[in-house]
Amino acid sequence: GDSVTQMEGPVTLSEEAFLTINCTYTATGYPSLFWYVQYPGEGLQLLLKATKADDKGSNKGFEATYRKETTSFHLEKGSVQVSDSAVYFCALSAPSYGKLTFGQGTILTVHP
């Protein structure tokens, strides 16, 4: 079945550091790929998405590129802020079916 694997956390960075959170997936066909963010005590917010190979999703300085050949969707940001501290989830959705399959989440803490 479909699955998503994220890099182990937690990740601790200083403000303005470069961020990479790795995500790989297993799925049949061509899934859509997502990054969601969860702030403490809140639900999930869609951060960015990509629906086909080589698409780049971007939002709020975050980027991720849909790599079919390596089945990856790594999240990157050039300069993190304290306000980026949250839990980040990589997820996929199979074609024509709205079920989301999530990774285990990566806790990011950014220090001033």
Place this chain on the structure above:
Amino acid sequence: ETGVTQSPTHLIKTRGQQVTLRCSSQSGHNTVSWYQQALGQGPQFIFQYYREEENGRGNFPPRFSGLQFPNYSSELNVNALELDDSALYLCASSLDRVYSEQFFGPGTRLTVL
């Protein structure tokens, strides 16, 4: 545009009891999905409702059941609560069952004692 809302925010039950959680979908959305998020884990798909019919189910026992109403709001019912049912329950709505972008509510935190 009103987002996805859920009630109640928090709930405490004892083992063996039954619980009903509620969700109002975002305006214009006809599909609702429910997820269970255990502490420190990613959300797990419970089931999806499209136009009042169940449209897919995850690996959850039959004591997890749901409803969707004509206004596309939804309920999640859990019977015979177990300690492991303690989790954050998330509702998400989408424009259509094949539209993959889902919008999440804030969740209901269920604690089973």
